[in-house]
Each structure stands twice: as C-alpha cells, then as structure tokens.
Amino acid sequence: MAPSASGFQDAFIRALFGDSHDIGREMAAVARQPGFAVYRNGVRKHAIDALQANYPAVARVVGEEWFRAAAAIYVRGSPPSSPMLVEYGASFPRFLETFEPAADIAYVADVARLDRMWTEAHIGTDDDLLDPAQVASLAPQTLSQAVLRPHACARWAWFETAPIYSIWAASREHAGNPADIDWRGEGALIVRPRDRVEWAPIDAGVCAFLDRCAEGANAGLAVQAALAANPDTDLRQLMWGLLSAGAISRIERPDENERTI
CATH class of the missing domain: 1.10.150 (DNA polymerase; domain 1)
Incomplete structure (x- = not known):
C-alpha cells in the first residue's frame, strides 16, 4: 500500500534529520x-x-x-x-x-x-500603552482595586541564584563578559512597547508584581506580592518604571459600568 501524504511527509522529515527508523523502503531508497x-x-x-x-x-x-x-x-x-x-x-x-x-x-x-x-x-502581538496620567488620576483606593494588564509583548523572569540578566545583556550588547559581576540573583524585563525590543533589570518585587498582574489580581494584591518578595520595594519607582518601560497596556477598574480605561 502506498503511504499517505502525511505519512510520506513524516518519513521525509525523519530522514532529513537523521532518524532512519521506520521510514519505509521507498523513503530509505530516496535517502540513499x-x-x-x-x-x-x-x-x-x-x-x-x-x-x-x-x-x-x-x-x-x-x-x-x-x-x-x-x-x-x-x-x-x-x-x-x-x-x-x-x-x-x-x-x-x-x-x-x-x-x-x-x-x-x-x-x-x-x-x-x-x-x-x-x-x-x-x-508578539502589538498592544496599547497605558498613559501614566490615567493612573495618576485615580484615587489610591480605586487604584488598589484596579487590575493592571501587562503588555502583550512583555516578558519577565526572576533568577534566584545567578546574575543571568547581566550575563545575557553583556552578550546581547556585545560588551563581553562583565569583569566585576556580582554573583547574585537578578530579574529581567523584556518588552516591545513600539517598534523595537527593549530590556531592563528588575528585582524580585517587580517580578512578583507582574506575576500577580498577569494572573488578573488587582493592584493591591500585586503590591502585597511585591513587598513579600522584596520588602524594600519602592512602590512609586515600581509603578513609574513599568509605565515608562511600556510594560502595562491598560487598567481595568471595577466601577458601575465595569469600564476599561
């Protein structure tokens, strides 16, 4: 029986990449x-x-x-x-x-x-950028109940035991290996707010904040997570840093109309 089109394609790919197991006699002959x-x-x-x-x-x-x-x-x-x-x-x-x-x-x-x-x-998919003025216009209680949505092109990670961001950024920027690197945990934020990808170091508090935002938690709960991860987190700097980096796309607040700003 002649192999199906999909079966032939699978066998062809396996033969291309060095897997000669069960590719059939016809494909084995082709591969030779x-x-x-x-x-x-x-x-x-x-x-x-x-x-x-x-x-x-x-x-x-x-x-x-x-x-x-x-x-x-x-x-x-x-x-x-x-x-x-x-x-x-x-x-x-x-x-x-x-x-x-x-x-x-x-x-x-x-x-x-x-x-x-x-x-x-x-x-990643293009996304909106949240205007910092929209955040500044909200009362603290309203902001704490609002949900901040990370930008669709934002990625972040915390690396507990090694200065991964410093190693990566030096390599990415052709700066060579950092000579005086401090061997400790680091975090990274990578985002494309507009036409180019940008990156910056972040601490454990910022990573925890973004993790909770991505889960749909309100800003108050995200702040709690940030402080639990890093009690020294400067909340004003955290918010300003994320907004200026373009890491937040929109804010959703629970009002009578479930309105999205």
Whole structure:
C-alpha cells in the first residue's frame, strides 16, 4: 500500500534529520541518493543557522563551535515544525538543562530563556500603552482595586541564584563578559512597547508584581506580592518604571459600568 501524504511527509522529515527508523523502503531508497544527502545537509545547516540567530547570547557565552555542535544534536531531535524559523527553538532552553556538556555552565539554560523571551517579545502581538496620567488620576483606593494588564509583548523572569540578566545583556550588547559581576540573583524585563525590543533589570518585587498582574489580581494584591518578595520595594519607582518601560497596556477598574480605561 502506498503511504499517505502525511505519512510520506513524516518519513521525509525523519530522514532529513537523521532518524532512519521506520521510514519505509521507498523513503530509505530516496535517502540513499547522493542528491538527498546534499539537500539534507543544507536543511540541517539552515536549521542550525536559525537556532544560532534566535539564541545569539547563548552562542557568544559558549562560543560558536560549541553552540553549533549542541545545535546539531538539538536539530536532529527537534526539527523545525514551521517554515517561520524565527519561532524555532522554543524548547532549546530545556534541552540545555539536560545537555551533559553544559553541566559546568548550568546558567546557560537561563541565558537561553532570556534569548527566547526576546524572540517572543519581538514577534508578539502589538498592544496599547497605558498613559501614566490615567493612573495618576485615580484615587489610591480605586487604584488598589484596579487590575493592571501587562503588555502583550512583555516578558519577565526572576533568577534566584545567578546574575543571568547581566550575563545575557553583556552578550546581547556585545560588551563581553562583565569583569566585576556580582554573583547574585537578578530579574529581567523584556518588552516591545513600539517598534523595537527593549530590556531592563528588575528585582524580585517587580517580578512578583507582574506575576500577580498577569494572573488578573488587582493592584493591591500585586503590591502585597511585591513587598513579600522584596520588602524594600519602592512602590512609586515600581509603578513609574513599568509605565515608562511600556510594560502595562491598560487598567481595568471595577466601577458601575465595569469600564476599561
């Protein structure tokens, strides 16, 4: 029986990326052709190139040779599923977590997470920007009951044990490795408020605040979370920093009309 179109496509992809198991006699014969080998090598290289483009900070931290060797292994196990290669490699940070040669540089998986957050901010859906004047016009009690919605292109993370943001930003900005880095936890905010992706360091309090906002909690509860994570959180600076960064898209307050500002 001739293979179905989807079955043929699956076998073709497996053959391209080095999995010869259960590809069928017809595809095995195709895969043995010299022309197929040339095509296969080109496709693999293209996927590795895309992964390197999507994870530039990782490539600079570990070096190009190390990166491409690791990427070749990843590509064979997780080939692209879409022609949109800018989206490729979502699982690469998890791959690095268990990649034995990376055991001595375990922080590189978190550097990869920031590279991925940059990509998600870059390709994310455009969103509105909240005018700081709208927040300033609200009474404190009203603001505490309102819900602040993070921008659709905002991504953030807190890294408890390592200065991931400093390592990532230095690599991303071609600044080399920071010579006097303070080895402590750091957070990162990556957002595309308009046409370009921007990033900034944030502390545990800001991360906790954004986490609660993303869950739909009101600003009062988000503030409680921020203070629990970092009792020294400056709430005015927190709010101003997020608004000026474009990390908040809108505010929803519970009034008689359930109106969205």
